[in-house]
Amino acid sequence: MAGMYNAPNISPNNKQVDPAQVAELPKVVLNTSVNIAGARGEGDVEAAVREVVAALANDHVAYAEIRLNPAEAEAVDNAQVLAAAARGVRAQEYIDARLLIIADTEGVGDAVVAYRRHADDPRAVVGVALTEAADLKAHAEVLGRLRAAYIPVTIDAGARGDVEAIATAVAAGAQRLGLAGRVFEDFSVDTSGITAGETSAWVRDRGICLELAPTKEVALGVVEEFADHPLTLLQQMGFTVTVNPADAEPTVTDELMRLVETFDYGYDELFDLTRTALEHAFVDTPRRHEIMAQTILPAYEELTGAYNEDAAFAEAHHDHEEQE
16 A cells, blocks of 8 residues: 555645644544453453444544554453453444453463464454563464464564563564654764664664554653654654554644644645554455545545635636637
């Protein structure tokens, strides 16, 4: 999909970013979560997922991948959690929500493999996530089984760790990197400018998607303030970056508006972030094309308005000739 959809030519009448308009635009989220701690049955799990999906739909998220940790539930086995959560993501009509299962706990990765092989709706679960708490060496065998079953993996790396954590995640086969803002610590600076190090250059050159969450990364101490976040620098250096809420709050609209207010992002930049996120979603390519063509592009094309500079100039020139 990369390069297939260019940003619509936004009308000059819509160059000023309107917060209400941003709230209405369709969005893509690759990293958010649902809390099922204390859930004591499938009904509790389904209800918790439904609530998160409804909140995302209310924020006009067109596609979302929601992290869920089966180990948080009580008295519900992994298979039951996955089945209940799958029912929850299907509850809303106006959003395509999928599940990323946190597989830090032994047995969860294999439960995902079994679910994808035997469930009625296997694509409700699009992948697996491992957090920084996971021992990647201990997970080597299950990661191999996930690869054999064509189940993609995103691994958190760098939010509280270092470049070594990012390198370890890449070596483990991460298709995306969560909370990897610390990748900038691998850069060097000299009189010729900023240069990516060995690890960061590998991440950049292979288009490994960074699931950035600026507000959360500030809270985790990656940088002191939102204005110090390396997102814009990473974009300028050619990294594949997306913006996500990570938690239920802030909403993705809040996160995007902070980019507008802090870094003077316009609709072109917001479209680019949305397109990049969709390009690196774990859902299949035909579905990504549908979401872009049927939901995201039409919304941004409305911002083009009726204004066309060339046509406007030609019409004005024609009227002037007729008057003469």
